[in-house]
Every structure is written in structure tokens, then in C-alpha cells.
Amino acid sequence: MDSQKKTPARLALPMEEWLTPVEGEDRLIAWSRTQEWRHSDFRRDVTALIAQLQQQASHRWALCFNDSYYFAVALLAVLYCNKLPVLPGHQRQAQLEEQQPEFDALLTDCALKLQCPALILPTAILAVEQADNSELPSFPQDASLVLFTSGSTGTPQKIIKSVASLQTESQWLVQRWGKQLHGARFVATVSSQHMYGLTFRFMLPLGLGLPFYSSSLEVHEQLVFMANQFSLALVSSPTFLQRLDDRLNKISSVQIFSAGGPLAAKEAARVQQLCGVYPTDIYGTTETSIIASRQQQHEGTPWTLFDGVKLCVEPENRVRVFSELILQPGGIELSDNIELAVNGREFHLIGRKDRIVKIAEQRLSLSEIEHRLCQLPTIDDACVITIEKNGRPYIAAAVVLSASARQQLQQQSHSAVTLALRQSLRPWLAAVALPRFWRFLPEIPLNQQGKRAYAELKELFL
Structure with a gap:
């Protein structure tokens, strides 16, 4: 009979049930070199942070963490408070200052100083006295979060992801690899604050009830x-x-x-x-x-x-x-x-x-790197390309120096000038995005159509 058809069993534990206690069980959630966090610790820490967040008027909270356990605590607490988690995907001070219109407040375990309210973990949760059986608010059914990625123009592109979508994605993964992963512990070399790490390092182990290592x-x-x-x-x-x-x-x-x-x-x-x-x-x-x-x-x-x-x-x-x-x-x-x-x-x-390239698994915008170069007072124009050396891709920059920088080049070595340029870019760009190879030109070469001659530029780095 059709009425006897069974609804498919849920494969991955939904996020709203991650903190539900199981009688007689206090499973391991995460561990570090010096500490373990069990389910009771996880629930206690999330409820403690909820108590702190409920006293804050801010709605959009940027999450910037080195430790994945405290990232998990922060993300769940923000969602339970029906606030919006914003994942910039990095902990760079200068770039966060530039992105600050996208968030109202900050949750972090890093030494960041921004002009907005901030809660530092684990200090913010250690200061709260709460009973182990504290009640949780209702989990919002329309919860979502914000991530950022590079667009083709080089401007960080805001992407809104619903929690429902993330959980559907987890179901797909568990259906494919759940049995194989039974009994495993998760370790990672990637951050939880990007889409891949969020799905595989965060959603997947917690959905399966498996522990994860808190550091990379x-x-x-x-x-x-x-x-x-x-x-x-x-x-x-x-x-x-x-x-x-x-x-x-x-x-x-x-x-x-x-x-x-x-x-x-x-x-x-x-x-x-x-x-x-x-x-x-x-x-x-x-x-x-x-x-x-x-x-x-x-x-x-x-x-x-x-x-x-x-x-x-x-x-x-x-x-x-x-x-x-x-x-x-x-x-x-x-x-x-x-x-x-x-x-x-x-x-x-x-x-x-x-013009989006991937180097060391980071999605880099060549347009963004050029933009940052041209913002430097020592550079009048710049063109950035990728080249391959010994089978590996690198960023190479052809730049037109300002008059004062050209005088400086006559007094200093090529390496000293390029080192100074790299240092000037560090507040804005990830290390892998800093140009490794440099050429100083009187002007950027153009082809007959008036467009940049990329083939000619590549020949400069052979």
C-alpha cells in the first residue's frame, strides 16, 4: 500500500539538534593539544555566549577565528539569537576596516582593534555563570549567514547562504560518505570560515556527531x-x-x-x-x-x-x-x-x-591586486599576471614607478624596492597574493587594439 511508504530517514543531525543532550552520553565535540570539549561543554559555552549576545543591540556579527571550536560556539550563538553571522574569511585588520560597513560588531579570538563592539572568546563566555541545563532559545527556521568571495571585478562579493541550504548540502555528503566516515575524527588544513571548510570541517562532523580538531x-x-x-x-x-x-x-x-x-x-x-x-x-x-x-x-x-x-x-x-x-x-x-x-x-x-585565479587553493583576483598596487603612492600603473616556475603558479607584477620611486630605485637595489612594495601590500592582501616576481617598466605595453599585451608581458618574466 502507498500509505506504507516510509519517509527517508534523516542522515545528518540538523543544526537545531546539535545541542540537544542525549541521556547517558556526553560525546566528544572537539579537541586541541591541551583540551577536550564534550557535548556538555559545547552547550554550556553556546548558552553563555547567547546570554552575552542578548544584551547587545548589534545584529550583524563578523566572525574572525583561528580556533574552530570557538568559531562553532560563536556561529551557533549568533544564530540562536536570531542575529546574522558574517564570515569575512580572514583576520586582516586593514581589510576588515574596509569591510566594516558589512557588519555591526565583532566576535573573535584574535587581537583585532576595530571601531565597533567586540566580544573576545573565550573570555566572553568564561565571565558568564550559567547552569548546565540552561534553556536554549528556539532555533530560527529562516536562519542564514553571509560569506564573501572575490567577484570578477575584484570587489569582494557578498554571498548569503541559508542554513537550510547548508544542511541539505550536508545530507548529500553524509549520503555519499557517511558510512565510510563512521568513527573517524576530523582534522583540517583549511579554515572553517570559507565555503569548503564551513561545509566539510564544520557542518559535516557536527552533523555526523563526530569530533574535530580545533586548530589547523x-x-x-x-x-x-x-x-x-x-x-x-x-x-x-x-x-x-x-x-x-x-x-x-x-x-x-x-x-x-x-x-x-x-x-x-x-x-x-x-x-x-x-x-x-x-x-x-x-x-x-x-x-x-x-x-x-x-x-x-x-x-x-x-x-x-x-x-x-x-x-x-x-x-x-x-x-x-x-x-x-x-x-x-x-x-x-x-x-x-x-x-x-x-x-x-x-x-x-x-x-x-x-581574471580570478587559484594559487595555493586561494581564489585571487588579479584585478584586486592591480587595484591595490595602483593605490600605492610609489606606483603610477600596474599589470598583474600569473606565471609558472618549476611547475608552480606565481603572481608577477609589471609596474610603472612614480618619479620619486624611480629615483629611489637608482639609489637602492631592485630587491630592496620590491621588498618595500610587498610590505606595503601586506595589510590588504593575503601572503599568496603578494607578487613574487617584479618588472619595472616605463609604460605597460599595449597591443594594436589598445589592450594590454599579456603575451608580451609574460615574455618579460621568462
């Missing part, structure tokens, strides 16, 4: 040390995986996720030799959420779309993605060129369309 792994030795103690799932990137040391002991990982850029097949094979499993590449964007995945056990493995995602090829090779995770009825156009298979479910990536 920085070196291979940390991974080996932890793998000797626990069954691990690693949330990582090609940059970290490419740096794995063949001389260290081999480990056995439950799962390795990689995102931010394609991982070469030979590197995937090397990861399998060192970590016991082929990494799973994840493809997606902040705007679209997850789109596809692949596990490269041989060269040329195509990407496979997640169920619920469809690609549509339009004129001039434009590709639009439609998904249950995308609110826009017209879908979103991808910035990548792709070659879609006949079955419509698999594809190959064949390069980017715009």
Missing part, C-alpha cells in the same frame, strides 16, 4: 602523529597534499577531501601511497556550493555531478549550473570552461574564463 594542521608531521592515535578524515587542499614528505611514516586515513584547485593524478597516487587512500577532489564555488567530485585512480578521471546538480551548456560555451542548493531560478554561470560528457553527468575542467 600545518605540517605533515602533525598528520602522522594524529593518525597514530586516531582514525582520521582529513579536510585539505592540493597545496598541503603536494607538500607531503615521502620520508615520513605511512599512515592509514579513512578519507581525504581536497578542494580549492584540481589535484594532479600523479599527486593523488602519491597521497594514496603515503596515506592509504586516494583523495576525493571536491569542485564547487561559494556561490553554487558543491557541484561535483572525483577520485583520481587514473589520469583523466572526469568529475561526476552530485545528485541534484545539473549543468546546461549555452551558446559561446557558457555553462550554467542548476542545483537544489541554488536559489536563483536561472542558475549560476560558471567561471570555468568545461567539456561536458554525452551522459550529462560527467565533465572535464579546461581552464578559467575570468
Whole structure:
């Protein structure tokens, strides 16, 4: 009988149930080198921060954290207070000052000094005396948060994500890898404050009821040390995986996720030799959420779309993605060129369309770097490109110095001037976005159409 059909069981614990106690159980939520946080600690810390936030009039709270446990506490507390979490995705003072119109107040564990109300964790929650059984407010059903990504113009683009969308995304992941991840602990080399880390480092372990390491792994030795103690799932990137040391002991990982850029097949094979499993590449964007995945056990493995995602090829090779995770009825156009298979479910990536590049899994806007260069008083004009050295991409800058800077160049070495320029850019740009190679020109070369001659510029760095 149709009436006997069962509703599919929920696979991932929804966010509004993360703090619900289970009788006789106080499971591990997170751990660090010196501390463990269990479910009772997590609930206590969130309710303590809720008490603090309820006394604040501010609605939009920027979250800037090094520690993922306190990020989790902050994010849940802001949502329970029916306020808006804003994730700038970085902790750079100068850029936060520039973005300050996007938020009213700050939650952080960093030494940031902004002209807005701020609560510093864990100090803000240690100051609150609360009973362990404190009641939680009702979880808002229309909760959302804000992330930022680079747009094609170089201006940070605000992206609003509903919690419902994030939870649907988690359901997809649990349906695909939930059984495999059973009993694992999550460790990561990426931040929880970007879309990939938010989904895989934050939503996935908490939805599965699995513990996560509160700090980011920085070196291979940390991974080996932890793998000797626990069954691990690693949330990582090609940059970290490419740096794995063949001389260290081999480990056995439950799962390795990689995102931010394609991982070469030979590197995937090397990861399998060192970590016991082929990494799973994840493809997606902040705007679209997850789109596809692949596990490269041989060269040329195509990407496979997640169920619920469809690609549509339009004129001039434009590709639009439609998904249950995308609110826009017209879908979103991808910035990548792709070659879609006949079955419509698999594809190959064949390069980017715009001036957004990925280096060390960070999405960088060449236009933004140029803009920051041209703001310096020592530079009249600038053009930024990517070049490849020893198989790795780098940022290269061709600049036209001001008259005073040209005089300075005659008195100082080339390296001294470029070092000063890099230092001037640090308040605005991530380290990987700072140009590594420099050329000083009387003017930026143009082609016959009056546009910048990028081929000629690349020849300058050969």
C-alpha cells in the first residue's frame, strides 16, 4: 500500500539538534593539544555566549577565528539569537576596516582593534555563570549567514547562504560518505570560515556527531602523529597534499577531501601511497556550493555531478549550473570552461574564463591586486599576471614607478624596492597574493587594439 511508504530517514543531525543532550552520553565535540570539549561543554559555552549576545543591540556579527571550536560556539550563538553571522574569511585588520560597513560588531579570538563592539572568546563566555541545563532559545527556521568571495571585478562579493541550504548540502555528503566516515575524527588544513571548510570541517562532523580538531594542521608531521592515535578524515587542499614528505611514516586515513584547485593524478597516487587512500577532489564555488567530485585512480578521471546538480551548456560555451542548493531560478554561470560528457553527468575542467585565479587553493583576483598596487603612492600603473616556475603558479607584477620611486630605485637595489612594495601590500592582501616576481617598466605595453599585451608581458618574466 502507498500509505506504507516510509519517509527517508534523516542522515545528518540538523543544526537545531546539535545541542540537544542525549541521556547517558556526553560525546566528544572537539579537541586541541591541551583540551577536550564534550557535548556538555559545547552547550554550556553556546548558552553563555547567547546570554552575552542578548544584551547587545548589534545584529550583524563578523566572525574572525583561528580556533574552530570557538568559531562553532560563536556561529551557533549568533544564530540562536536570531542575529546574522558574517564570515569575512580572514583576520586582516586593514581589510576588515574596509569591510566594516558589512557588519555591526565583532566576535573573535584574535587581537583585532576595530571601531565597533567586540566580544573576545573565550573570555566572553568564561565571565558568564550559567547552569548546565540552561534553556536554549528556539532555533530560527529562516536562519542564514553571509560569506564573501572575490567577484570578477575584484570587489569582494557578498554571498548569503541559508542554513537550510547548508544542511541539505550536508545530507548529500553524509549520503555519499557517511558510512565510510563512521568513527573517524576530523582534522583540517583549511579554515572553517570559507565555503569548503564551513561545509566539510564544520557542518559535516557536527552533523555526523563526530569530533574535530580545533586548530589547523600545518605540517605533515602533525598528520602522522594524529593518525597514530586516531582514525582520521582529513579536510585539505592540493597545496598541503603536494607538500607531503615521502620520508615520513605511512599512515592509514579513512578519507581525504581536497578542494580549492584540481589535484594532479600523479599527486593523488602519491597521497594514496603515503596515506592509504586516494583523495576525493571536491569542485564547487561559494556561490553554487558543491557541484561535483572525483577520485583520481587514473589520469583523466572526469568529475561526476552530485545528485541534484545539473549543468546546461549555452551558446559561446557558457555553462550554467542548476542545483537544489541554488536559489536563483536561472542558475549560476560558471567561471570555468568545461567539456561536458554525452551522459550529462560527467565533465572535464579546461581552464578559467575570468581574471580570478587559484594559487595555493586561494581564489585571487588579479584585478584586486592591480587595484591595490595602483593605490600605492610609489606606483603610477600596474599589470598583474600569473606565471609558472618549476611547475608552480606565481603572481608577477609589471609596474610603472612614480618619479620619486624611480629615483629611489637608482639609489637602492631592485630587491630592496620590491621588498618595500610587498610590505606595503601586506595589510590588504593575503601572503599568496603578494607578487613574487617584479618588472619595472616605463609604460605597460599595449597591443594594436589598445589592450594590454599579456603575451608580451609574460615574455618579460621568462
